[in-house]
Amino acid sequence: MIGVLSLLSKILGAVRQGVFANRFGAGPEADIYVAAFRVPDLLFNLLILGTLSVAFIPVFVQYLNRAGKHEAFVIASTIFNMTLVVMGGLSFLGAIFAPALVKVIVPGFSAEAQQQTAALTRVLMLSPLLFSLSSVFTSVLHSFKKFLLASIAPLFYNLAIIFGIVYLYPRYGLVGLSYGVVLGAGIHLLVQFPAALRTGFRPWRAWEPHHAGVVQIGRLFLPRVFGIELGQVSLLVASVMGSFLGAGSLAVFYFAYDLETVPLGVFAVSFAIAAFPTMTEYFSKKNIQGFKTFFAQTVVQILFLMVPISVFALLLRAQIVRLILGAGQNTNFSFVDTALTAQALGIFALSLFAQSLVPLLARSFYAMQNTRVPVFSGLAAAAVTIGLAAYLTPGLGTAGLAASFSVGITVHMVLMLVFLYRRLHGLEDDFIILRTLKIAIASVVMAVATFLTLYAVAPLVDMQTYFGIAVQTVSAFAAAILSYLAAGHAVALPEAKQVIEVLRSWFTKFTRPLTSTLIDMFTDLR
Structure with missing residues (x-):
């Protein structure tokens, strides 16, 4: 159920992006909207996302098991109230200084566009506060192994943004979009509140910042704050550089970025999160x-999924963009917008293999209680990203931004891989190289089959219509899966054989009752 809700959330997120693109296209208003997110997103991603839960849950569960609910809830309540004070203060300061911050983040915008961006930013500064408090509820619920409401909450967030685009924007203008985002963040918090109360948690009960458990969380929390992801640096660079480009350039970059992060979130990050406790246990013992064996197996599993996805995204970049962002007869997302976004998506796809390994590599160092390598390699890669962006963007535009991001994230991955290799004196080299080679061979076969299918189907449908593009894409997708699994089976790739066995089992379970019913029916007819 949790996996289904997660997938549904991603699908609804794609629908949200499609509704937004349909309404605004890649134009100046879209630029203002995505730029207004930069400060609130940076604040939340730097201090909370992927940081609070990693620091909070182990300590909370430890006290829950050893000292009981009362002591554990004292810690949780203190963290909630400290989060309220700190994030509330930072959100307030962000709103006050929004005009100055906007001038730094999008210096190339006109004065009027900067004023509009600052107005949206001021409203959006409520969202990191609400999401931060919601994250405490999520962490408490996860500690009690209650995952349902935490998985449902993002659905309401996406629905609220769609509501803002469809209903609030026509009435309040661009700031109405911000109201939709804040509404979604508020619902995200409120949906989990009753369930958190049912565990016995009362967020208003305690303020004990010197409690040993709170101090322990702080010690785990602070190093990860400084381990800001390269992606956040790259997004800031994109905002600064993109603001000097033509109208819609910033929106194009973020449209493509949001599309490519979908498979990363569904597969790569999920694998890394699931692997983290096991890697920690191995190292502690x-x-x-x-x-090393577990790490190598996880690397291969991630590459088995992400390499063919990157090939598919590269070959069908235009179709993917048009189907998700360009749907609708009266869409404002033009074919020029499609071409520019597809170009950026294709460049992102080239580094998808590297992006997919970065979360696992970072957590492998966290499992060894080493935060220095991810931080320093991230800083080095950020320097590469900034330098390349300054050199490439003036001539290549959005494509230059995407290329600098792709090169930077690849450098980040390579540096961490080299440091990990040296730290562990090897990484099951033969296993990783052989499996990766087999994945590459299967992916090449898949690419050929997909390419041939694209050109075989194109003359049979009207490629100027949504239906025609959808038929071509679905046909190519089917050819890609079948050819990849067949080629993987042919080169004795165990992961491909496992998938085939699972599919065969599902097919048997589905067809056996159907076959039995048909036999009984025809027997009765005799």
């Missing part, structure tokens, strides 16, 4: 061989 000084079982380095077990650590």
Whole structure:
């Protein structure tokens, strides 16, 4: 159920992007909207996302098991109230200084566009506060192994943004979009509140910042704050550089970026999060061989999924963009917008393999209680990203921004991989190289089959219509899956064989009752 809700949330997120693109296209208003998110997103992503839960849950569960609910809830309540004070203060300061911050982030915008961006930013500064408090509820619920409402909450967030686009924007203008976002963040918080109360948690009960458990969370929390992801630096660079380009350039970059992060979130990040406790356990028991074997297996599993996805995204970049962002007869997302976004998506796809390994590599160092390598390699890669963006963007526009991001994230991955290799004196080299080679061979076969299918189907449908593009894309997708699994089976790729066995099992479970019913029916007819 949790996996289904997560997938549904991603689908609804794509629908949200499609509704937004349909209404605004890649134009100046879209630029203002995505630029207004930069300060609130940076604040939340830097201080909370992927940081609070990692620091909070182990300590909370430890106290829950050893000291009981009362002591654990004292910690949780203190963290909630500290989050309220700190994030409330930072959100207030962000709103006050929004005009100055906007001038730094999008210096190329006109004065009028900067004023509009600042107005939206001021409203949006409520969202990191609401999401931060919601994250405490999520962490408490996860500690009690209650995942349902935390998985439902993002659905309401996406629905609220769609409501803002469809209903609030026509009445309040661009600031109405911000109202929709804040409404969604508020619902995200409120949906989880009753369930958190049912666990016994009362967020208003305690303020004990010197409690040993709170101090322990702080020690785990602070190093990860400084381990800001390269992606956040790259997004800031994109905002600064993109603001000097033509109208819609910033929107094009973020449209493409949002599309490519969908498979990363569904597969790569999920694998990395799931692998983290096991890697931590192996290292704590000084079982380095077990650590290396498990790491190598996870790398191969991620590449098995992400390499063909990157190939598919590269070959069908225009179709993907048009189907998701360009749907509708009266869409404002033009074919020029489609071409520019597809170009950026294709460049992002080239580095998708590297992007997919970065979360796992970072967590492998966190499992060893080493935050220095991810931070320093991220800073080095950020320098590469900034330098390349300054050099490439004036001539290549949005494509230059995407290229600088792709090169930077690849450098980040390579540096962490090299440091990990040296730290562990090897990484099951033969296993990783052989499996990766087989994945590459299967992906090449898939690319050929997909390419041939694209050109075989194109003359049979009207490629100027949504239906025609959809038929071509679905046909190519089917050819891609079948050819990839067949080629993987032919080169004895175990992951491909496992998927085939699972599909065969599902097919048997589905067809056996149907076959039995048909036999009984025809027997009765005799």
